[in-house]
Amino acid sequence: MQIKEDINPVLRHILHFLMWFYGVITFVPWFLLSGASERQRRATRVKAKPVSADPSGPYRSVDSFHSLASSLYPGCDTLDKVFQHATELFPTKPCLGTREVLSEEDEIQPNGKVFKKVILGKYNWMSYEEAYLTASNFGGGLSALGQKPRSTIAIFCETRAEWIISAQACFMYNFPLVTLYATLGGPAIAHGLNETEVTHIITSKELLQNKLKSILPQVPLLRHIILVDGNSSQQTAYPNNITVHSMAAVQDLGAKQATKPQPSPLPHDIAVIMYTSGSTGLPKGVMISHSNIIAGITGMAQRIPNLGETDTYIGYLPLAHVLELSAELVCLSRGCRVGYSSPQTLSDQSTKIKKGSKGDASELQPTLMAAVPEIMDRIYKNVMSKVASMSPVQKGLFSLAYNYKMKQISRGYSTPVCDRIVFRKVRKLLGGKLRVLLSGGAPLSAATQRFMNICFCCPVGQGYGLTETCGAGTITEMCDYSTGRVGAPLVCCEIKLKNWQEGGYFNTDEPYPRGEILIGGPNVTMGYYKNEQKTKEDFLVDKNGQRWFCTGDIGEFHCDGCLKIIDRKKDLVKLQAGEYVSLGKVEAALKNLPIVDNICAYANSDQSYVIGFVVPNQKELVRLAEKKGVQGSFESLCNNPIMEKEVQRVLAESPAAATLEKFEIPAKIRLVSEPWTPETGLVTDAFKLKRKELKSHYQEDIERMYGGK
Structure with missing residues (x-):
């Protein structure tokens, strides 16, 4: 993708000449010293x-x-051994970092909405030795609370240092860890907890109050709730059979335990039951063994050059997602620092960062990042x-x-x-x-x-x-x-x-x-x-x-x-006339247009054309409306039939549409003012479209665009 060089032709020619001349005089010494020839060889080799x-x-x-490779280190065939080995190699190196919150304040927006803004300080670091000891004590405390080896325990929590400490504790004590996305709805959470028959759950104060508390009566086997932040809440607010503990109290309890209970995990014991984000209905629990994860992170580590203790990884994606969990376990196996963030505090421009203060990436300056x-x-x-x-x-x-x-x-x-x-x-x-x-x-x-x-x-x-x-x-x-x-x-x-x-x-x-x-x-x-x-x-x-x-x-x-x-395969729909349409292909072709923030293509097999739902870019939509003499708020523009037709025309006439067959281009669209986020339940935590939920949510619009209403 080239960008148009909108510049005076004379100046452009001068600059082109200077860049050419610079390239000529520096090429030979740079080529010999920079290793470019080796990079070229590796880039073009058969892989x-x-x-x-x-x-x-x-x-x-x-x-x-x-x-096929299956292990990072000889003899380290379970995840507890991998972390122990890393601790022995890098005992005093920084391991897990959490940024201190200096202050919080409410900021009123021009439209009257109130946004919470934070000012954050430095990162505080826990060494590998400290992290290992904390995890060991926490696991011992869970054991003292009645958690048994090979019995499931759930974690329902935002990405933070306490999440990975809890996971390492469970790996050590052979507690299969059930992971649930923090953005799941009540029925999906209850389904995962009941299906796995958990008696203990690790969570945060916010998720306990906003999500977990309302479904507790639907989870009859639950006995212990461990809060990663703060003290135990008001006991009277919860059913009599449930006890709430703080993570610190459980760690103190574990520190008093004399020995670690047996049996230690075996390579084929379940390490994690990871519930998928449920793009096609209720989430499914995937059973992942210690040896499965070790093989996976072995493959990933080999593909990242010079991975080691000089690297800093920024963790902000959901740890309940396999991408983030694997990435962090890879880093911790090689002595990297892992500093925690969130999508709301990641950069200086993030929604919760007060203007003029630093986002997490500016403060942490990571060398590695997943997105x-x-x-x-x-x-x-x-x-x-x-x-x-x-x-x-x-x-x-x-x-x-x-x-x-x-x-x-x-x-x-x-x-x-x-x-x-x-x-x-x-x-x-x-x-x-x-x-x-x-x-x-x-x-x-x-x-x-x-x-x-x-x-x-x-x-x-x-x-x-x-x-x-x-x-x-x-x-x-x-x-x-x-x-x-x-x-x-x-x-x-x-x-x-x-x-x-x-x-x-x-x-x-x-x-x-x-x-x-x-x-x-x-x-x-x-x-x-x-x-x-x-x-x-x-x-x-x-x-x-x-x-x-x-x-x-x-x-x-x-x-x-x-x-x-x-x-x-699931994205392929056969139209009435027999043409096959790949919905994913349509979305990929049109998603990078300036006017499109997000798009979902849809087709009924008993219809002859494709329709689409488009979350438009606000600036681009307003600019298009001004050209057409249409006025109104962003919401009213999205509900305006004239703007629907105009955006559909922009999509159909774009260079991106030239990569599609005529029957693949959406013939009608619905503009959507509210963005699709995991909180809306219309996309997964990895922002994949939940087609079933989107279809249900926009059923009336589907009927309208297909002539039913």
């Missing part, structure tokens, strides 16, 4: 290849072609919106530098002068020291990936994995600056493509084999908790005893062994 000539056979990483595409798309659109408002000269210089750097990195070269002069301010949005940015949870658009490469001056490793594979599947190598692909299989797994006749995808296709992605290896999990039928549908065991997971995603392998996600 995975088939294990046999059979087109239905798997692909493996060339780094584990003869045997979901939704967050990266927002950053991309915000920065490009600011670029659009610059003066012609500023905009032209930015565009010139952007396009110059895009050409350079595609050849494997770096641009230190552009990085220092042009992109320094953008880079500082995330602290200024980022060296690896990992994207996962959903496909990342090529435009956003290239933008993050260029403006944040670091490689973007796009990954692919699922809860059922411990988040491990593929990650692009950091030297590979191609876009739109998810990389080669990790060293812990192999991937094969299964023919899908209905969709027209075959592993014999030329030039690239295509089909449903199946992931196999020691990272493939044990199946769904108390759901044998669904386990049989989605998991396979081959003649060698290896487990495979059928992902439902459609991929194609390129000549260098890298995978590209091109479709999804």
